[in-house]
Amino acid sequence: MNTTTTAFSADVLNIDAAAVSAVIETEIRDIVLQRLNRKGVIVAISGGIDSSVVAALCIKALGSTRVLGLILPEADSSPDSLYFANLLAQSLGLRTHLEDIAGILTAAGCYQRRDEAIRKVIPEYKDGYKCKIVLPDQVNGSAYPIFSVVVESPTGERTKTRLTLDSYLGVVAATSFKQRTRKMMEYYYADLLNYAVAGTPNRLEYDQGFFVKNGDGAADLKPIAHLYKTQVYQLAESLGIPEEIQKRPPTTDTYPLDQSQEEFYFPLPYDKMDLCLYARNREIQPEEVAPVIGLTPEQVARAYHVIDSTRRATRYLHRPAVLCEDVPEVPHDAGT
Amino acid sequence: MVLKDELRQFVTDNLMFGKPCDGFADDDSFIERGIIDSTAVMELVAFLEQRYRFKLQDRELNPDNLDSVNKLARFVASRLEPKFAAELGPGRVLLGPGPLQFAGKNGPGT
Numbered sequence: 001m002n003t004t005t006t007a008f009s010a011d012v013l014n015i016d017a018a019a020v021s022a023v024i025e026t027e028i029r030d031i032v033l034q035r036l037n038r039k040g041v042i043v044a045i046s047g048g049i050d051s052s053v054v055a056a057l058c059i060k061a062l063g064s065t066r067v068l069g070l071i072l073p074e075a076d077s078s079p080d081s082l083y084f085a086n087l088l089a090q091s092l093g094l095r096t097h098l099e100d101i102a103g104i105l106t107a108a109g110c111y112q113r114r115d116e117a118i119r120k121v122i123p124e125y126k127d128g129y130k131c132k133i134v135l136p137d138q139v140n141g142s143a144y145p146i147f148s149v150v151v152e153s154p155t156g157e158r159t160k161t162r163l164t165l166d167s168y169l170g171v172v173a174a175t176s177f178k179q180r181t182r183k184m185m186e187y188y189y190a191d192l193l194n195y196a197v198a199g200t201p202n203r204l205e206y207d208q209g210f211f212v213k214n215g216d217g218a219a220d221l222k223p224i225a226h227l228y229k230t231q232v233y234q235l236a237e238s239l240g241i242p243e244e245i246q247k248r249p250p251t252t253d254t255y256p257l258d259q260s261q262e263e264f265y266f267p268l269p270y271d272k273m274d275l276c277l278y279a280r281n282r283e284i285q286p287e288e289v290a291p292v293i294g295l296t297p298e299q300v301a302r303a304y305h306v307i308d309s310t311r312r313a314t315r316y317l318h319r320p321a322v323l324c325e326d327v328p329e330v331p332h333d334a335g336t
Numbered sequence: 337m338v339l340k341d342e343l344r345q346f347v348t349d350n351l352m353f354g355k356p357c358d359g360f361a362d363d364d365s366f367i368e369r370g371i372i373d374s375t376a377v378m379e380l381v382a383f384l385e386q387r388y389r390f391k392l393q394d395r396e397l398n399p400d401n402l403d404s405v406n407k408l409a410r411f412v413a414s415r416l417e418p419k420f421a422a423e424l425g426p427g428r429v430l431l432g433p434g435p436l437q438f439a440g441k442n443g444p445g446t
Binding site: 136141143144145146147148162163164165168169305309312313 | 367370373374375377378379381382394397398399402
């Protein structure tokens, strides 16, 4: 790796939040009203920081009459998510609709298929049990990123079992119904109102493929995909997002058991991951990064490896449909 | 088929989807060659457990054991039944299409 001359510090991700917000608001107006020729924006709000900031930016850009927030809980959603979503809506003056998608997911067999996949490795898993899938520690060891399932019985006893390939694929495929059903609902309202759909990934999530293809990965615009999560928090403070939401720990809110993003996807907490990603993008040596974020150079090197390998593995998620032969009349960026 | 050859064949057919090896050496790192990701590792583990009839422990799932044809061969040979492994050195295990068979002094079946 080449060494840069830029000094690396914990402050490299500091931004002028008001200025960055103004730029994004201008872009949102241009994208939605001019380039996409839509009247407003749909934002699915989870009560998390990213969707909260996107909703706030859209309202500042377009006005509250042109933004609709969708609250889309399902059977495994934390009650906190509904509370925080309503808190956000109140604080922003955001119009919302609530659509409980549990019925759709049940009809599609989401929960049943997931549970059947888990029973391939834990035969006793049934109603009353809770689950989540977790990765091993990839920063403090050299383990492959192979998922295990953590299961909690009705009496509170927890066990952890490594997933086989078919059980892992089964769990992921079934769970992905959730993100894809939410997106289906977002586009229903988008079509109904002639609005565009805003995606809410931050840079870490976008870069590392932390989304479901044609689920939460689908959108017409992604206003904060270029911002590190650390910077999203800075915007949140500047935009006046309720402090409770700012302080809420990031969660996937996807499995019945509480699951942090570090357990499921990222090897480090977001603030350290952001700095590693920033440093990796600039080919800054692990020895320079390590003391800044409180890790050893070996741990930073492993984090770099995870970043690189995850990028490779998730390239597929970003690809649009591949044509067997070009259709020149339809450019790749047909929106311009 | 020698153990190493069978492992190479599995990697080529299942993890590289039959694409040419392009100078794929027995010491080449699967990770560095971009051949292996998390689902590929799981597929490899399933193959090893079914074909060679042993259970991989979580602590064994690391690149030191699995990240090249040579490392795979050494690891698998070390996990084979001791009575069989004692008769043979690494790379001397012969495999038929069915249950594991081992070379005797005078060749297969003796």
